[in-house]
Amino acid sequence: xxxxxxxxxxxxHTVHRIIFDPTTFTDADLLWLPHYPQLAxxxxxxxxxxxxxxxxxxxxxxxxxVPGIGPSGExxxxxxxxxxxxxxxxxxxxxxxxEKHALIGIDCExxxxxxxxxxxxxxxxxxxxxxVLSRQGCPFALALTLAFSAKESLFKALFPQVNTFMGFDSAxxxxxxxxxxxxxxxxxxxxxxxxxxxxxxxxxxxxxVITLL
Numbered sequence: 001x002x003x004x005x006x007x008x009x010x011x012x013h014t015v016h017r018i019i020f021d022p023t024t025f026t027d028a029d030l031l032w033l034p035h036y037p038q039l040a041x042x043x044x045x046x047x048x049x050x051x052x053x054x055x056x057x058x059x060x061x062x063x064x065x066v067p068g069i070g071p072s073g074e075x076x077x078x079x080x081x082x083x084x085x086x087x088x089x090x091x092x093x094x095x096x097x098x099e100k101h102a103l104i105g106i107d108c109e110x111x112x113x114x115x116x117x118x119x120x121x122x123x124x125x126x127x128x129x130x131x132v133l134s135r136q137g138c139p140f141a142l143a144l145t146l147a148f149s150a151k152e153s154l155f156k157a158l159f160p161q162v163n164t165f166m167g168f169d170s171a172x173x174x175x176x177x178x179x180x181x182x183x184x185x186x187x188x189x190x191x192x193x194x195x196x197x198x199x200x201x202x203x204x205x206x207x208x209v210i211t212l213l
Contacts, residue, residue, distance in 0.1 A: 001025040011201035016059040018092045022048040035068045052092035053085040060094040105157030105213045109149040117141035129173045136176040149211040157213045162189040
């Protein structure tokens with residue numbers, strides 16, 4: 001599969017980005033992955049995205065290892081390292097930190113259109129969050145995309161410790177600023193009290209947004 005590697009900085013971390021051409025993907029490309037048999041039943045799109053994400057992770061790790069697949073589909077990082085992977089369209093990104101139990105989560109989403117945002121908002125935010133976002137001065141569709149992405153980043157960061165899936169009502173947006181946003185847990189999770197705050201960084205990347213905890 002044809003890929004291009006680049007990096008950018010977000011919140012002081014180096015994010016590794018892979019732009020890939022899924023039309024050039026072949027099943028033989030997966031043989032590079034130690035866990036390739038686990039992908040045997042996946043669709044072509046899923047295989048290409050997974051491969052691109054693991055390539056990004058390999059660059060981020062800068063060592064001859066590739067994160068495997070956990071029982072819930074989560075990446076299994078080497079001992080002493082925490083990391084996160086995301087993919088959107090024909091891009092995949094990965095970021096790592098060499099702290100074993102660090103909370104780290106990254107997400108990239110294509111910006112919603114106005115009509116899409118109005119249609120799906122009730123599944124992502126509640127009325128209180130809608131009021132918070134409406135006061136921030138950025139277009140609602142962008143704000144809702146950020147809310148969606150931020151919750152995804154938070155859930156990715158928390159999952160290795162709480163080991164449970166979280167709905168979008170598990171955390172609420174309480175503040176959105178030019179480069180950061182803040183989420184508060186709306187219910188207790190293993191090791192984290194209700195109302196625990198998390199500040200994430202974000203950036204606009206042409207038609208996409210990227211959030212990082």
